[in-house]
Amino acid sequence: MIKERPVAAPREAAIIAVAFAGLWFAPLVLGEYWLQLGFRTLIYLALAEGWNLMAGSAGLVSLGTSCFVGVGAYVAYGFLNGFSLPLPVALIASAVAGAAVAAVVSPALFRLRGLYFTVGTLALAELLRLLMINVSAFGGASGIFLKSDPPPLPILFHYALVVALIAALALTLCVRTRASVIFRSVRDDEDAAAQMGVRSYRVKLAAFSLASALAAMAGAVQAVKLGAIEPYGMFGLQWSIDVLTMVIIGGMGMRLGPLVGALFVIALGETLADYPEAHIAIAGVILIVLIRVAPRGIAGLASSLRIAASKRAPA
Amino acid sequence: MPDPGVALSTIASGVLLGGMLALAALGLSIVLGVMRLVNLAHGDFLLVGAYAGLFFFEVTGVDPLIGLPVIGLLIAALAIPLYRFLLQPLAERGAEAQMMTMFAVAIILENAFVLAFSADTRSIAVSYAALPLTLGVVTIPLVYVIGFAISVVAILIVHWLVSRTAFGRDLRAAAVDPEAAATIGVDVKRVRMLTFALGAACAGVGGTLIGTAFQFTPASGGAYLLNSLAIVVLGGLGNVIGTLFGGLALGALQSLGGLALGDGYRDLVGMALFLIVLAFRPEGFARGQA
Numbered sequence: 001m002i003k004e005r006p007v008a009a010p011r012e013a014a015i016i017a018v019a020f021a022g023l024w025f026a027p028l029v030l031g032e033y034w035l036q037l038g039f040r041t042l043i044y045l046a047l048a049e050g051w052n053l054m055a056g057s058a059g060l061v062s063l064g065t066s067c068f069v070g071v072g073a074y075v076a077y078g079f080l081n082g083f084s085l086p087l088p089v090a091l092i093a094s095a096v097a098g099a100a101v102a103a104v105v106s107p108a109l110f111r112l113r114g115l116y117f118t119v120g121t122l123a124l125a126e127l128l129r130l131l132m133i134n135v136s137a138f139g140g141a142s143g144i145f146l147k148s149d150p151p152p153l154p155i156l157f158h159y160a161l162v163v164a165l166i167a168a169l170a171l172t173l174c175v176r177t178r179a180s181v182i183f184r185s186v187r188d189d190e191d192a193a194a195q196m197g198v199r200s201y202r203v204k205l206a207a208f209s210l211a212s213a214l215a216a217m218a219g220a221v222q223a224v225k226l227g228a229i230e231p232y233g234m235f236g237l238q239w240s241i242d243v244l245t246m247v248i249i250g251g252m253g254m255r256l257g258p259l260v261g262a263l264f265v266i267a268l269g270e271t272l273a274d275y276p277e278a279h280i281a282i283a284g285v286i287l288i289v290l291i292r293v294a295p296r297g298i299a300g301l302a303s304s305l306r307i308a309a310s311k312r313a314p315a
Numbered sequence: 316m317p318d319p320g321v322a323l324s325t326i327a328s329g330v331l332l333g334g335m336l337a338l339a340a341l342g343l344s345i346v347l348g349v350m351r352l353v354n355l356a357h358g359d360f361l362l363v364g365a366y367a368g369l370f371f372f373e374v375t376g377v378d379p380l381i382g383l384p385v386i387g388l389l390i391a392a393l394a395i396p397l398y399r400f401l402l403q404p405l406a407e408r409g410a411e412a413q414m415m416t417m418f419a420v421a422i423i424l425e426n427a428f429v430l431a432f433s434a435d436t437r438s439i440a441v442s443y444a445a446l447p448l449t450l451g452v453v454t455i456p457l458v459y460v461i462g463f464a465i466s467v468v469a470i471l472i473v474h475w476l477v478s479r480t481a482f483g484r485d486l487r488a489a490a491v492d493p494e495a496a497a498t499i500g501v502d503v504k505r506v507r508m509l510t511f512a513l514g515a516a517c518a519g520v521g522g523t524l525i526g527t528a529f530q531f532t533p534a535s536g537g538a539y540l541l542n543s544l545a546i547v548v549l550g551g552l553g554n555v556i557g558t559l560f561g562g563l564a565l566g567a568l569q570s571l572g573g574l575a576l577g578d579g580y581r582d583l584v585g586m587a588l589f590l591i592v593l594a595f596r597p598e599g600f601a602r603g604q605a
Binding site for chain 2: 048061063107109110111114115116123124127131132237241244245248277278280281283286
């Protein structure tokens with residue numbers, strides 16, 4: 001097993017804070033195209049950080065990301081359209097709703113271990129998508145419009161930045177403190193962890209709820225940017241596919257995995273923007289190769305190369 | 316409530332469709348039982364069968380139902396290198412790596428279908444596709460009855476393979492306890508490879524049957540995967556005949572759901588059933604022998 005060089009939580013939090021503070025001024029220098037790309041990367045970074053916590057630290061491989069992206073989007077629209085609340089309040093409501101949905105479905109999903117959990121989340125996402133398509137109260141298949149105008153792109157970029165910052169800091173809290181030991185004990189052997197007094201159900205629920213709240217917030221920001229939402233897009237399986245692909249390619253369980261994966265997959269998508277099917281198929285091929293030769297993804301590969309280099313250097 | 320004749324016809328059609336899907340679900344079930352693998356590309360294997368049936372028909376002009384054994388063998392032959400080069404090297408790494416790999420295969424196949432055959436909606440237009448069969452008040456498409464009959468025969472063949480042959484004995488041994496099976500001389504790798512091929516063949520043949528009865532697109536795989544999983548759960552894992560009844564039950568319940576709530580709710584009923592059974596009876600899914 002490859003180990004990352006340990007980094008103390010305060011130091012990592014400081015690095016993240018400085019990096020995000022720098023990015024805050026990006027709209028001053030970046031043009032429309034790069035800002036759009038940055039927005040997309042930040043949204044996916046928030047999703048991927050949450051997914052990595054679930055899969056990499058708590059052993060919960062989910063194909064249900066789309067379900068929480070969609071819940072966040074629809075709840076945000078409900079609060080914005082129905083009560084004309086300010087956007088930050090709507091985002092908090094989305095996060096709460098995402099965590100609440102996770103808590104409601106967890107008794108059923110957590111009875112399923114390993115592969116069965118994955119399949120259960122896939123079925124849940126499909127169930128919610130079909131429900132939203134068919135129930136006319138939520139706009140049905142044609143969806144709903146945002147009554148107010150969406151904020152301009154630089155403001156949206158800042159919202160995405162804040163959501164990604166929350167995700168990054170939450171992850172630092174989870175994987176750089178004593179909590180990480182508890183998460184890993186549940187991932188590696190749930191029954192043994194329970195024997196040692198770890199309440200595995202609560203640990204899994206914490207990871208699942210946090211990831212779901214992050215996904216819901218990311219979905220809400222994305223939805224506000226779109227100005228109109230419909231279930232095929234917001235509850236689309238593509239969200240789940242993209243996030244899983246990013247984290248596996250970047251490095252599941254690696255601190256930098258989500259960032260590396262999000263940057264890689266989005267760069268690949270931009271390179272092959274004229275061939276969308278080829279882009280996804282190529283991502284699939286890369287996925288297969290990396291699972292085989294580098295189970296810890298690009299970040300894992302880089303980390304083991306660095307360790308090898310540092311071992312050679314003193315000699 | 317609609318006219319009883321229409322209602323009965325809808326339910327009968329649903330049951331027949333469920334019977335057709337049961338064959339594909341059986342493929343998923345035996346792979347799950349023997350390899351402990353949820354093959355996330357199973358729905359796309361089914362589509363390979365549907366496209367194979369379509370092109371077999373378009374090129375040769377021969378009824379694809381006559382070509383079924385060829386299509387089944389072809390897809391089994393395609394599945395063997397997939398197992399040998401993608402799955403077998405990951406066997407020691409647990410089920411997750413194999414599942415992710417098949418997930419990647421599913422993504423690749425879906426997009427390859429779009430690239431090769433376009434995103435158009437297709438169906439295998441056999442001459443009798445639109446012929447109705449009327450029994451009293453019940454009217455059902457003839458092609459459903461034919462597809463159902465072929466599916467049942469195929470399921471019985473698989474049942475015979477699993478319960479009566481030497482391969483079936485090895486398969487059951489490998490499903491219950493691979494280490495013990497290996498110590499008494501079962502070539503577990505070979506059994507798993509053949510099981511994977513058999514599972515793919517079931518999906519492919521089922522796919523051709525479904526392609527004659529229904530329209531399909533490159534994106535249909537996910538829905539077929541989830542419906543197959545629902546059937547496996549309803550019928551009990553590792554129970555060949557149970558899978559058939561699981562298919563019939565799912566078909567009937569989906570039709571009832573469609574009649575009661577509207578046609579858009581058909582698939583929703585399947586997902587809801589799947590989650591309910593998983594939540595209340597997960598052992599029905601995780602236990603058992605193939």
